[in-house]
Amino acid sequence: MPRFMRRKGALLRVIAVAVVMVMVGSCAVRTDQIARDPGVVRMAVNGWVGYEASAEVLAAILRNEMDYEVQLVRTDEQPSWQALDQGVLDVIVENWGHEDLLELYGPEGNGTVVDGGSNGNVGGIGWYVPAYMEEEYPNIATMEGIKEHADVFQTAETGDKGEFLGGAPGFVTQDQGMINAFDLDLEIVFAGSEASQITEVRRRYANEEPVLFYFYDPQWLQEELDFVRVEFPEYEPGCDADIEWVPCDYPVYDMNKIFRTGFVEEDGPAYRFLDNWQWTNEQQNEVARMIADEGIDSSEAAEIWVDENPDVWREWLPEGYETR
Amino acid sequence: MATVTESAGAAATGPTGSDRGSQGAGGWLRGSAVQALLVVVVLVAGYWAARLMGDPSWAGGFPTAVGDRFMAWLDGIYAWVVENRNDSPLFLYFFNYVSVGLGSAVVLINQFLDFLTWAGVTALGLFVAWRFAGWRVALLVLATFAVFALTGLWSESMTTLSLIFTSVLIALLFGIPLGILAGRSEAFYRGLRPVLDFMQIMPAFAYLLPFVLLFGIGNPAAAVVTAVYALPPVARITALAIREVPKGAIEATTSLGSTPWQILTKVQLPLAKRTILLGVNQTIMLAVSMVVIASVIGAGGLGDAIYQALSKVNVGQAFQAGVAIVMLAIAMDRVTGAVGRSTPVSNLPERYRLPVSAIGLAAIIMATAVGRLFKLGGWPREMSVDIADPVNTVYDWIQSGIGDFTAALATWLLNWVLSPLSALLTGSPWWLVVLAAAALGWIFAGGRTAIVSAAAFVAIGLLGVWDNAMDTLSQVLVASVVTIALGVVIGVLMSRNDVLATILRPILDAMQTLPPFVYLIPAVALFTIGRVPALAAALIFALPPVVRLVNDGIRGVPAGTIEAAESQGSTKWQLLTKVELPMARGSLLLAINQGIILVLSMVVMGALVGAGALGNDVVVGLAQNQLGLGLASGLAIVCLGLFLDRVTQGRRAPRA
Numbered sequence: 001m002p003r004f005m006r007r008k009g010a011l012l013r014v015i016a017v018a019v020v021m022v023m024v025g026s027c028a029v030r031t032d033q034i035a036r037d038p039g040v041v042r043m044a045v046n047g048w049v050g051y052e053a054s055a056e057v058l059a060a061i062l063r064n065e066m067d068y069e070v071q072l073v074r075t076d077e078q079p080s081w082q083a084l085d086q087g088v089l090d091v092i093v094e095n096w097g098h099e100d101l102l103e104l105y106g107p108e109g110n111g112t113v114v115d116g117g118s119n120g121n122v123g124g125i126g127w128y129v130p131a132y133m134e135e136e137y138p139n140i141a142t143m144e145g146i147k148e149h150a151d152v153f154q155t156a157e158t159g160d161k162g163e164f165l166g167g168a169p170g171f172v173t174q175d176q177g178m179i180n181a182f183d184l185d186l187e188i189v190f191a192g193s194e195a196s197q198i199t200e201v202r203r204r205y206a207n208e209e210p211v212l213f214y215f216y217d218p219q220w221l222q223e224e225l226d227f228v229r230v231e232f233p234e235y236e237p238g239c240d241a242d243i244e245w246v247p248c249d250y251p252v253y254d255m256n257k258i259f260r261t262g263f264v265e266e267d268g269p270a271y272r273f274l275d276n277w278q279w280t281n282e283q284q285n286e287v288a289r290m291i292a293d294e295g296i297d298s299s300e301a302a303e304i305w306v307d308e309n310p311d312v313w314r315e316w317l318p319e320g321y322e323t324r
Numbered sequence: 325m326a327t328v329t330e331s332a333g334a335a336a337t338g339p340t341g342s343d344r345g346s347q348g349a350g351g352w353l354r355g356s357a358v359q360a361l362l363v364v365v366v367l368v369a370g371y372w373a374a375r376l377m378g379d380p381s382w383a384g385g386f387p388t389a390v391g392d393r394f395m396a397w398l399d400g401i402y403a404w405v406v407e408n409r410n411d412s413p414l415f416l417y418f419f420n421y422v423s424v425g426l427g428s429a430v431v432l433i434n435q436f437l438d439f440l441t442w443a444g445v446t447a448l449g450l451f452v453a454w455r456f457a458g459w460r461v462a463l464l465v466l467a468t469f470a471v472f473a474l475t476g477l478w479s480e481s482m483t484t485l486s487l488i489f490t491s492v493l494i495a496l497l498f499g500i501p502l503g504i505l506a507g508r509s510e511a512f513y514r515g516l517r518p519v520l521d522f523m524q525i526m527p528a529f530a531y532l533l534p535f536v537l538l539f540g541i542g543n544p545a546a547a548v549v550t551a552v553y554a555l556p557p558v559a560r561i562t563a564l565a566i567r568e569v570p571k572g573a574i575e576a577t578t579s580l581g582s583t584p585w586q587i588l589t590k591v592q593l594p595l596a597k598r599t600i601l602l603g604v605n606q607t608i609m610l611a612v613s614m615v616v617i618a619s620v621i622g623a624g625g626l627g628d629a630i631y632q633a634l635s636k637v638n639v640g641q642a643f644q645a646g647v648a649i650v651m652l653a654i655a656m657d658r659v660t661g662a663v664g665r666s667t668p669v670s671n672l673p674e675r676y677r678l679p680v681s682a683i684g685l686a687a688i689i690m691a692t693a694v695g696r697l698f699k700l701g702g703w704p705r706e707m708s709v710d711i712a713d714p715v716n717t718v719y720d721w722i723q724s725g726i727g728d729f730t731a732a733l734a735t736w737l738l739n740w741v742l743s744p745l746s747a748l749l750t751g752s753p754w755w756l757v758v759l760a761a762a763a764l765g766w767i768f769a770g771g772r773t774a775i776v777s778a779a780a781f782v783a784i785g786l787l788g789v790w791d792n793a794m795d796t797l798s799q800v801l802v803a804s805v806v807t808i809a810l811g812v813v814i815g816v817l818m819s820r821n822d823v824l825a826t827i828l829r830p831i832l833d834a835m836q837t838l839p840p841f842v843y844l845i846p847a848v849a850l851f852t853i854g855r856v857p858a859l860a861a862a863l864i865f866a867l868p869p870v871v872r873l874v875n876d877g878i879r880g881v882p883a884g885t886i887e888a889a890e891s892q893g894s895t896k897w898q899l900l901t902k903v904e905l906p907m908a909r910g911s912l913l914l915a916i917n918q919g920i921i922l923v924l925s926m927v928v929m930g931a932l933v934g935a936g937a938l939g940n941d942v943v944v945g946l947a948q949n950q951l952g953l954g955l956a957s958g959l960a961i962v963c964l965g966l967f968l969d970r971v972t973q974g975r976r977a978p979r980a
Contacts, residue, residue, distance in 0.1 A: 083622060193636070
């Protein structure tokens, strides 16, 4: 009786071995061989509203004008690069620096991503204090002033050190290196996200309390509240080489786009469109303010801008996109 | 999570029933309470002694040297993986197969659903629900699709569905054979059980990073992690079901000369089928909750929508996506739950089955054809009802109404409870905390647990995340105390009042099917950002099983015993404290155990709303490419879970 069983077992084993042989022999699988719908553009969304404004506007045009499906995936900056590397996302539309990652994944390294050139925005990160603090401490917006008055920023959370209010844990930062290098008596407290940081800054601003925080430009809140940027020795190439010891300010960032190499090689209308796209800090702020300040849903805000500025974005459309 | 509760709930009724001498039990409890208090006093004394001596280095937190080296080592591994993901044979021929295969499966299923258009998908869902679960459930499914469409989250919902299908399929593909093996071989069962136990006390958040290391980021990793997370119930319940097949039935077939294969397919599987389907149901529910959490490692879909909204503190948007997920969870639960029971429709006579299926298929094809003809695709975003704005209005209104009160409550809780407790745990000499943990383990559960507890704490120290782990522990302790106190009160009230019980029961049922992620939304609405909303979310997440277990325990006390006590003139209070609660001890202890484990899993997720500590390290590890930090924190979360579980499991035998 069990003879056919035994034969069946043997057959199974032969099949299993054959499958393994085929797997190993025929194809080594690279992560970017993952299946992909050519009608879908997969865009990373990093966690600040300016980025979201850019991404939503592009998504609105791709969807409504060019008939693409767009997936916006919320990831932090570094994971976005990994996602491009692994072929699960196509584009980062606003990249701040990250030369180390370009070295790792770019043409010199893995070759899985390509620098897509400037997106038109110029960005600066820095340390900020509210303008009203200058009245009481005239030199507060200088490195010496911060050093002298570090105790002003003490809070319950930081005890006898001054509090430096950081943003989201995923943002580009050299704050600890600057604190070390300038020997400042400060401790970093992360607000957790851009939104909660803004809430906290707003609260202190309303009460005219002291606050020292990580912030950046373009950012719509800069136009609403009066902040002063703290002056540090200017950035020189290489001064941020050791992240634990950074004796200089943040660099000025020419923000750029990062594409997945495969997406570029396909050279579809979606890529050409994103490649053409460039806009200014003011244009980004217009949309960002609608989202964050007026509480309009981000995709709606983007559509409002798209409706109002056809002559701006018509320029970005590639030739022959209608025939896709 | 529901799994843990139910399988353990079954085990709990055993010891409760045979538990005699309620007075003795109370005495034992009181005895250990005094001992535990002593441990706390020693800890506080140690803390002050260390402070008075000016915090000498031998009496501080755990030295981080080993942990730092461990993290650097993990970072090194990660760097290697990044460089060799597309070169090393280990990845080319194994891990990439899994991730590319699963990632592609998700995309293909998604494409298929897109191809069907919303009309076709709705027809398919309705037919399947009606065929297997009856028209009531079909209506529920229709309502679910309506919510997907009207919230404007149709395509997100389809992505989430594709992820769930893929990962459940994989979980069943591995889980059921594992269960069958365990059901047939005693040795394999004994080997598998501790692994499954361990997987079930491991908080969802701790699963994430190891999978990022091996499978990268995005949907592929999300599918793998969800499959692994959802696997235990189906394996465990399949094993149980097969072991419960009557010996007589097997002996009868053996004597007729059946082969083992025939016994399995003709006797064991058919008889165990219904129970196995229960396991499948629980696996699906776990998959629903994990697929949402996996948005932290880049999974798209509804979870991502909530994650985005939470990071913008946009309660309305989060609520919208939350409603969609809740509907999805309930519909999935009802459909798969009904497959296990028999309904009139699913028991169609043989001769009708083929025609009915044919008609259904025709209807689906028709709907799809119509959908494709009119180029319907996903539900148009313009035709959605925006509930985010009204919800935000309500939220603003609540904020202006009780915002000051909740803010004050939050500040009070931070300054007077959380911060001192956290300072006590982080500021005490580490070896004193380890000793205290061991002592608590010994008091509540005996020598072996004492060793496990001490080992767990030393391991946390060696991982280099001592301070954050103590911070997390303080949050867990506070939330657990509140949860258990509130749970016991509500449970007792519920056991007293049948009307209240009838009202509460369906609410508790619904709450237990919800993915934990959803609970963060109301918490953020009330307490904005920080440690307190995480505690609030943990409280509402862990409350239902506690209430249910307390209620069941008290209602399980034999009526004769109560009558005897009443006839001796006991007051209601005496009846409760001297008779009912002591006799329901088994259920109470289980309620404590479940409550604490659930609180832990939620508190670490609180990092998404600014609770900091270990959960935050997991997020930072991911966000800043510090996999070492993230992995070490994940392991520390597991160690905390192990300690809390073992100590509160008491002297009972480990659960089945």
